[in-house]
Amino acid sequence: KKIAVFASGNGSNFQAIVDAKKESGLDAEICLVVSDKKDAFVLRRADSAGIETFCFTPKEYKSKEDFETVILTKLRDHEVEFIVLAGYMRLIGPTLLHEFPGRIINIHPSLLPAFPGRDAIGQAFAAKVKITGVTVHFVDEGMDTGPIIAQQSVPVLEGDTRQTLQQRIQGKEHELYPLVLKELLQKNHNIHVEG
Numbered sequence: 295k296k297i298a299v300f301a302s303g304n305g306s307n308f309q310a311i312v313d314a315k316k317e318s319g320l321d322a323e324i325c326l327v328v329s330d331k332k333d334a335f336v337l338r339r340a341d342s343a344g345i346e347t348f349c350f351t352p353k354e355y356k357s358k359e360d361f362e363t364v365i366l367t368k369l370r371d372h373e374v375e376f377i378v379l380a381g382y383m384r385l386i387g388p389t390l391l392h393e394f395p396g397r398i399i400n401i402h403p404s405l406l407p408a409f410p411g412r413d414a415i416g417q418a419f420a421a422k423v424k425i426t427g428v429t430v431h432f433v434d435e436g437m438d439t440g441p442i443i444a445q446q447s448v449p450v451l452e453g454d455t456r457q458t459l460q461q462r463i464q465g466k467e468h469e470l471y472p473l474v475l476k477e478l479l480q481k482n483h484n485i486h487v488e489g
């Protein structure tokens with residue numbers, strides 16, 4: 295299956311997907327990395343992996359529809375079938391949602407519907423919950439609201455700082471996302487990941 299990864303930042307989840315292609319037989323061709331931040335580290339990672347990138351500056355467009363139309367052209371050029379969001383810090387608009395129904399996936403660092411939106415890890419830490427986790431879900435027009443595909447819990451331990459919790463959650467993300475993609479791209483919709 296041909297996929298595009300959208301990311302705005304570090305790209306550690308992108309890297310986990312690249313590595314899973316080599317190490318655990320994830321059968322995905324990453325055709326394109328799309329970023330809305332020209333200095334995002336994910337672009338350097340994509341270059342190192344030899345993957346084409348498309349970077350755009352949202353402020354240079356009149357509307358989301360305008361930049362999503364440009365992205366759509368690129369996705370069509372590459373015959374992309376699935377969009378994988380990995381720290382893409384924008385809502386997806388109707389232009390892409392209509393072209394990829396049920397084929398846009400996101401990962402979020404909490405057990406949704408708890409702690410949607412920005413800084414889910416900080417939100418969970420501040421709320422002093424004992425358990426948080428990771429969610430992979432289909433994307434709809436809302437903020438972290440689409441149908442849930444898989445979740446795994448992550449404990450908050452005594453003595454955790456925001457940073458140690460973040461490391462534990464991100465470690466779990468890097469396991470879960472490639473695993474879920476592997477199953478999804480094999481068209482096994484009865485996804486069950488042991489937690």
Ligand code: GRF
Binds near residue numbers: 401467
């Ligand atoms: C991850 O925690 C992901 O769940 C969230 O944004 C973060 C991106 O991290 N949506 P990275 O850029 O993959 O390192």
